[in-house]
Amino acid sequence: MAIKSKKSVLSEVYGLRENPFKSSQIYNVDNPDPFVPEMYGEQYEEFHKKFFLLPLGKESNKQVIGALWSSHQGDDLGKGFGKSMLMAEESRRINKDFGRAMLELAEIGEQDIEENPVLSGYCTFDKSKNIQTFPAALLDAVAFILESKYGEDSTVHAELRRRMIEKLELNADFAGEEIKQALLKELRKYRGLNIQLTHATINGFIDRLCHEDTGDLVRFIRQEGIGPRIKATQGFNFVHVFSAFVQLAGIVYVTYFIDQIENFASWTRKQDQEVKVLRESMCQTSPTAEMSSFIFQMHIRAEAAIENMWKSEHLPSLAFNKPMNAARVVYLKGLSTTEEAADLAAAYLAPCRKPEFKTPTPIFPFTDEVIEAVWSAVKGNPRAFLESLFNILNQAELQSEKKIDLTFVQPLLDDVGEEVSDDEEDDDNSNPER
Amino acid sequence: MTRKTTTTRTPSDKDTAMTAPIDSIPRVSVQDLVIALRMFESSSDTTLENLRLRFCYAKNKSKKGGNLFPTAVIVAGEMQKLGLIEPVALPKASSKTHETSKGKVIKVTASGQELLRVFLADRMAAFDKLFGLMYTTHRNLQTFVGVILERNLIAPIATSVKDHVGASYGSASALADAVSEGKFNTEETLRLLAQRLGRALTEEERDELNTGIEKLVKDYKMSAASEDGTEFAKNFLGKLNDVVIPAIFRGDGLPFDYRTHRTIWSLGEGFKLWGTITSHPDYSGTVVYRTASIILTPEMDQVKALVFDSGLKKTGENFLGKMFAAYQELQTLRKSRFVNAWELRSVFCLDNRCQQSVFNRLFEEHYAGSDSYNLHFEIQQAKSRHELPLRAGQRSVGTILMTREAT
Numbered sequence: 001m002a003i004k005s006k007k008s009v010l011s012e013v014y015g016l017r018e019n020p021f022k023s024s025q026i027y028n029v030d031n032p033d034p035f036v037p038e039m040y041g042e043q044y045e046e047f048h049k050k051f052f053l054l055p056l057g058k059e060s061n062k063q064v065i066g067a068l069w070s071s072h073q074g075d076d077l078g079k080g081f082g083k084s085m086l087m088a089e090e091s092r093r094i095n096k097d098f099g100r101a102m103l104e105l106a107e108i109g110e111q112d113i114e115e116n117p118v119l120s121g122y123c124t125f126d127k128s129k130n131i132q133t134f135p136a137a138l139l140d141a142v143a144f145i146l147e148s149k150y151g152e153d154s155t156v157h158a159e160l161r162r163r164m165i166e167k168l169e170l171n172a173d174f175a176g177e178e179i180k181q182a183l184l185k186e187l188r189k190y191r192g193l194n195i196q197l198t199h200a201t202i203n204g205f206i207d208r209l210c211h212e213d214t215g216d217l218v219r220f221i222r223q224e225g226i227g228p229r230i231k232a233t234q235g236f237n238f239v240h241v242f243s244a245f246v247q248l249a250g251i252v253y254v255t256y257f258i259d260q261i262e263n264f265a266s267w268t269r270k271q272d273q274e275v276k277v278l279r280e281s282m283c284q285t286s287p288t289a290e291m292s293s294f295i296f297q298m299h300i301r302a303e304a305a306i307e308n309m310w311k312s313e314h315l316p317s318l319a320f321n322k323p324m325n326a327a328r329v330v331y332l333k334g335l336s337t338t339e340e341a342a343d344l345a346a347a348y349l350a351p352c353r354k355p356e357f358k359t360p361t362p363i364f365p366f367t368d369e370v371i372e373a374v375w376s377a378v379k380g381n382p383r384a385f386l387e388s389l390f391n392i393l394n395q396a397e398l399q400s401e402k403k404i405d406l407t408f409v410q411p412l413l414d415d416v417g418e419e420v421s422d423d424e425e426d427d428d429n430s431n432p433e434r
Numbered sequence: 435m436t437r438k439t440t441t442t443r444t445p446s447d448k449d450t451a452m453t454a455p456i457d458s459i460p461r462v463s464v465q466d467l468v469i470a471l472r473m474f475e476s477s478s479d480t481t482l483e484n485l486r487l488r489f490c491y492a493k494n495k496s497k498k499g500g501n502l503f504p505t506a507v508i509v510a511g512e513m514q515k516l517g518l519i520e521p522v523a524l525p526k527a528s529s530k531t532h533e534t535s536k537g538k539v540i541k542v543t544a545s546g547q548e549l550l551r552v553f554l555a556d557r558m559a560a561f562d563k564l565f566g567l568m569y570t571t572h573r574n575l576q577t578f579v580g581v582i583l584e585r586n587l588i589a590p591i592a593t594s595v596k597d598h599v600g601a602s603y604g605s606a607s608a609l610a611d612a613v614s615e616g617k618f619n620t621e622e623t624l625r626l627l628a629q630r631l632g633r634a635l636t637e638e639e640r641d642e643l644n645t646g647i648e649k650l651v652k653d654y655k656m657s658a659a660s661e662d663g664t665e666f667a668k669n670f671l672g673k674l675n676d677v678v679i680p681a682i683f684r685g686d687g688l689p690f691d692y693r694t695h696r697t698i699w700s701l702g703e704g705f706k707l708w709g710t711i712t713s714h715p716d717y718s719g720t721v722v723y724r725t726a727s728i729i730l731t732p733e734m735d736q737v738k739a740l741v742f743d744s745g746l747k748k749t750g751e752n753f754l755g756k757m758f759a760a761y762q763e764l765q766t767l768r769k770s771r772f773v774n775a776w777e778l779r780s781v782f783c784l785d786n787r788c789q790q791s792v793f794n795r796l797f798e799e800h801y802a803g804s805d806s807y808n809l810h811f812e813i814q815q816a817k818s819r820h821e822l823p824l825r826a827g828q829r830s831v832g833t834i835l836m837t838r839e840a841t
Contacts, residue, residue, distance in 0.1 A: 360476065367476045369488050376491050405480070406487040410497060429468045429492070431561040431706055433792055434726070434745030 010397045014365040015357025019397070020348040021390030026383075027084040029122070035089035036347040039082065039382055041336045047086065048102055050330055051255055051295055052094075056103075056116050062253050064293040065283065066328035067318035080383025081332045083297050084124070087257035088144075091120035095148035095156050098251070116252050119156065121145040124259035130228040132264070134278040135235025141256045142242045143221040147214060157214040160249040167250055176211040179248075183210060186244045190286050195237045201230055205238055209245055236281040236288075243288040255293045265305030275309045283315075334380035338368065341375040341385060348386065365396070365404050373406055377413040388413070459574055459690075459697050460512040462505065464704030465492075467564065470509045471518060471550055474542040482506050482525075483536035500532025507531075510540050516567045518546035565705045566737040574690055576735065578698050581686050582708050582724050586784075589679060589695065590630045590719040592671045593820070597718075598630070599623055599674065606667035613658035613670065618651045620644060627678065630718040639681050646677035706742065709789045711780040712820040715767050721780075725789050744787040746795060753796045754807040760785055761836040772812060772833040775824040794824065801826035810835040 010016050027033070037044050047068070055062040070081035094102055098117035108116075121141030123131065131137050150159040161179065164170070170178040183206060184197060195202060204225050208217040220226065226238065246254060265271060282288055296302075298318055310318070317324075320331050335341045346362035353359065363371055366389070374392070378384035392412055396404055469492050473480045486506040490497040507527040513519045520543050525535035542550070549567075553560035569575050581587065592598035595609050600622040603609040612618050624643060628635050635643070650673055658666055679692040688695070699722055702708035707726045714721055727741040749756070760782040764773045779793050803809045814823055814832035823830035 369473065369484070369491070373487065373491050376494070403477075405477075406484045406491075407481060410487055414497075428557075429465050429472065431464065431704055432558055433789070433795060434558065434706055434742035434747075 008397065009400050009402055010393065011354065013402050014393075014396075015354045015359060016349070016352045016365075016393075017354055018352055019390060019393045020352040021386050021393065023387060023390055027082075027088070029084075029088050029124070032085065032089060034347040034351070035085060035093075036344045037090075038343040039335055039340050040086060040332065041340055043330055043332050044086075047090070047330050048106060050327060051293060052099065052102060052118060052120075052253070053106055053108075054327065055255075055293055056118065056253055061290045062293065063283065063289060063291075064255075064295070064328055065316050065318075066293065066295045066330070067298040067320070067325075068257070068295055068330050068332065069298045069320040070332040070334070079299065080381050081334050082382050083299075083332060084259050086332070087259060087295070087297065088122040091122045091144070091255075091257060092148055094118060094120040095145060096150060098150075098159075117250060118253045118255070119145050119246060119251055120255045120257070122257045122259065125261065125263035127263070129222075130231070133232045133235070133274055134258075134264070134282070135233070135239070136228070136231040137258055137264075138239045138256055138282065139221060139226070139231055139235040141258070142239055143218050145242075145254070146209075146221075147218045155214045157209075157217060158212065160246060160251070161210075161212060163249040168248070176207075179210040180206060182248055183241070183245055186248055187241065190240070190244070192285050193237075193240055195240065201226055201234075202237065202241070206241060209241065236277070236285075239282065240285065240288050243291060247287055247291065251291075253291055253293075255295060257295050257297070259297045261296050261298065262302040262305045265302070271306075272309050272312065275306075275313045275315065279313050279315055335375055335382055335385060336380060338372045338375050341380075342368065342371050344382060344385065345371060345389060348389075365393075367405065369406050370404055370409050373409055373413060459572055459694050459701070460508050461693065461697055462509050462512055464561065464564070464701060466505065466509050467512065468553070468561075470506075470513060471542075471546065471553065474546060474550055475554075478547075479539050479541040481536065482510060482538045482540065485510065485540070486532075486536070500529030500536075503527075503529050503532040503536070507535075513540075513546070515571050516564075517543060518549060518567075519543060561705055562737075562740050565707065565740065568701070569737050570735060574694065575698065575701075577687055578690075579728055579730075580734070581688060582702075582722065583728060586724075587683070587686070587688075587722040588631065588717055588719055589722065590627055590682065592674050592678065595667050595671065598626060599671070600626070605663070607663035609670065610658045610661070610663045610666045613651055613654050613666075614656075616651070616655060618647070620647045620651075623647065623674075627682075631682070636685065639685070642681040642684070643677065646681065647674070650674065650677055703789065706745070706789055707740065709783060711783055711790065713774070713776040714780040714784055715764065715777055721784060723784055723787060725787050744792075746792050749786055749788045749792050750796050750799075753800050754804055756786055757782055757797075757800075758807055758836055758838055761834070772810075772835045775811075775814070775831045775834050776821040778834055779821075779824055790822075794822075797824060797826065801831075806839050808837045808839070810837075 010019065022033075040047070051064060051066060055064050068083050068087060070079075070083050098119065100113055100117075103113045103116070121138075121144050123137040123141035123144060125131055125137055129140070131140050146155065146157040148156045150156045161175065164179055164182070165172055165175050168178070168182055170182070187193065187195065187197065197203065197206070204220060205217075208220050208225075211217075221238070226235075243254065264274070278294075282292075283294065296318060298320070303318065316328065318329065319325055320329050335344065342363050345366060349363065361367075366374075370392075374385055374388045378388055392404060392409055395401070395412055396408070401408055466489065469488060470485055473485060473488055482503070483506075486500070486503045487497055489495070489502045489505050489509075493502070495501055504527040507524055510519065511524055511527070514521055514524070520541045522538070522540060525531035525538065549560060549563060552563060569579065590598070595603045595606060599609060600612075600619050602619065602622065603612065620643075624635060624640065627643075650670075654666075654670060654673070657669070661669070676692045679695055680689055683689070683695070690698070699708070699710050699720075702722075702725075703710065707724070707728060708722055709725045710720050710722050712720050725742075725744055727743055728737060729739040729741065730736065731738050757778070760778055761773060763785075764778055764781050765771065768774075768777075779790060779797075782788075783790055783793055801809060801811075811826060811829065811831045812833045814830040816832070817823075825831070
């Protein structure tokens with residue numbers, strides 16, 4: 001239990017149970033901070049359009065090999081713009097209803113929504129979890145999808161099974177075995193697949209995929225069943241099995257978001273070979289090829305790390321500055337307006353409010369001017385913005401400062417540096433057009 | 435209490451200035467006043483330093499030292515005049531007073547709070563109300579409104595040495611040489627001025643201009659010899675406008691200095707009541723024209739109502755048809771199928787008495803053309819000197835070709 005001071009301005013004046021912000025706002029997939037789609041502005045819609053809606057508009061091959069970039073203007077290194085959070089949290093939201101809400105938002109008709117359920121996976125290169133190759137990473141994304149929540153109290157895995165039973169009119173009492181037979185039959189259709197279906201690990205995976213224990217399945221993938229060496233060499237085969245499985249359940253499209261690609265370049269030996277395998281075994285092999293997209297998280301250092309091997313394998317360019325790539329690349333620009341910044345701050349503040357405390361605005365104890373000052377000082381970088389708010393609240397607590405205004409905040413922001421331009425800000429203080 | 439404001443005083447005619455109505459228009463924008471007013475949203479008082487910092491952020495300027503402190507003081511002064519903040523002794527509008535006066539507290543009045551309430555509920559109504567307050571407070575503004583309601587103003591602002599000062603000054607250094615040697619040709623400048631105005635100069639205008647330019651040349655003789663030619667020409671043109679603009683408008687009852695004119699023009703644009711164009715092919719200078727109807731009380735000292743009769747909605751009716759009419763007008767004049775985008779905008783705005791911002795907005799909506807009208811663009815190659823670019827989607831348009839489908 002955290003200690004509480006009776007003299008705390010945070011509690012007594014600002015009505016907060018604790019400082020809602022952190023000194024280091026780095027995305028943690030197991031314990032995520034509030035997800036505020038509004039902070040992505042127009043890029044949020046672009047994200048849906050380019051990685052989901054455009055591919056869904058295609059009949060035969062829906063594959064997109066794209067990238068999610070973030071600003072590296074000035075001294076930015078493209079860090080802290082919320083790429084990881086967007087990829088992972090948006091995937092969770094999509095999996096929760098198989099993309100229904102997203103498609104409704106885009107005003108897609110009910111029949112099309114029914115006929116085009118989608119899934120979305122997230123994975124990251126993580127040495128501590130032995131995820132250092134593309135097959136291992138994509139297999140982790142498969143686990144991410146399967147254990148994602150569906151609705152309020154189900155999982156994607158359970159829902160896929162339910163749909164399959166319904167669609168194939170299977171006997172619910174023997175569903176596991178019947179699904180397995182249907183899946184094996186389906187897998188045998190793909191002559192390009194080089195999967196030994198009798199292999200113990202593959203068989204173990206198929207068994208668990210077809211039976212109802214999601215926890216057991218995820219443990220099998222992540223910890224107990226598929227060892228690091230098999231993940232690295234055979235991981236793609238498990239992804240193909242998964243693709244065939246979801247296809248049987250009526251899923252038409254799966255997007256894989258692949259994070260921290262620069263780590264792949266740092267840790268993996270034989271990178272050229274790895275990229276070749278990615279192209280040949282994943283991007284060009286059915287059933288995954290036609291129904292899956294691969295979106296890589298990029299920033300300037302990541303691009304430099306993979307550029308050569310990417311080119312030599314003739315994989316499509318992921319550069320953000322080539323106009324021809326525009327339909328496959330989303331470029332996050334950070335918080336582009338003070339309103340987006342205010343929405344983000346409010347989303348963090350709300351869960352920490354004392355229930356009985358009445359606040360004049362959702363961003364209290366900050367004012368619009370202070371939010372704008374911080375936003376401007378950090379040049380719209382969401383991570384730096386949240387960290388600055390953390391420091392300001394801490395400083396106010398230390399000094400028992402009852403009012404956070406520009407004169408209090410400015411000295412704290414001085415070291416952040418300032419970018420001055422001649423462009424006057426176009427904000428909501430202007431006279432509307434009549 | 436001294437404040438940095440524009441006054442009616444002109445350097446070239448002290449006697450007239452003494453008899454002109456004494457009033458000052460603050461060198462602030464409408465937006466500055468609104469930004470300052472909104473500082474009272476979360477608290478009924480604030481400090482000049484808070485206000486200064488707010489301006490720095492809003493204008494994306496450096497926050498260091500006393501930057502924009504004078505603006506904060508001027509805006510606070512104007513708000514006091516308008517009765518929006520309580521009377522308090524304000525420091526001199528200079529960055530030198532920043533350190534000693536930055537903590538000065540300003541408090542919103544009941545009418546300030548009322549205006550803020552209106553702003554939050556109905557932004558347009560708040561701007562109209564603010565204009566009403568400024569109109570009642572500033573006699574210079576009243577005089578200007580009286581004139582602009584009756585006719586357009588053509589301001590022959592000098593922006594080019596060769597075209598507006600003298601054809602013989604082919605370069606900035608030629609002008610500097612002429613001034614330093616005391617060989618400036620005033621007659622040539624007056625001839626070009628009359629040509630630009632499209633009328634002969636009156637005797638009074640000639641006298642005032644001769645005296646003013648003579649003094650200007652004398653004052654600038656030393657700097658013409660020492661300053662860089664381009665820099666000198668820029669300064670000289672600015673000062674020449676200080677002489678010419680009051681002299682030309684004195685006959686209209688607008689004896690303000692050049693800066694006051696400019697401030698009033700931009701206030702009108704902020705309030706959407708009058709606009710300025712600089713690229714109309716029929717005029718060699720800036721045209722100031724009314725874009726709304728201002729209905730005054732019988733005593734003419736208060737605004738009764740503002741009617742935006744050429745706003746977005748009205749101008750948007752048959753927009754492409756109106757644009758085609760402007761295009762034809764310009765095409766006939768220029769004898770070219772592709773016409774300059776800024777000139778087209780200027781012709782359209784003056785013909786339809788609308789703000790340039792209205793045209794820009796409607797153009798963004800209609801640039802794809804319609805069943806009846808086709809538009810073809812060439813991308814902007816050169817920057818316009820005084821105008822914002824015309825945008826069509828992600829492009830800046832340089833020239834436009836417009837055709838109408840046969841019916």
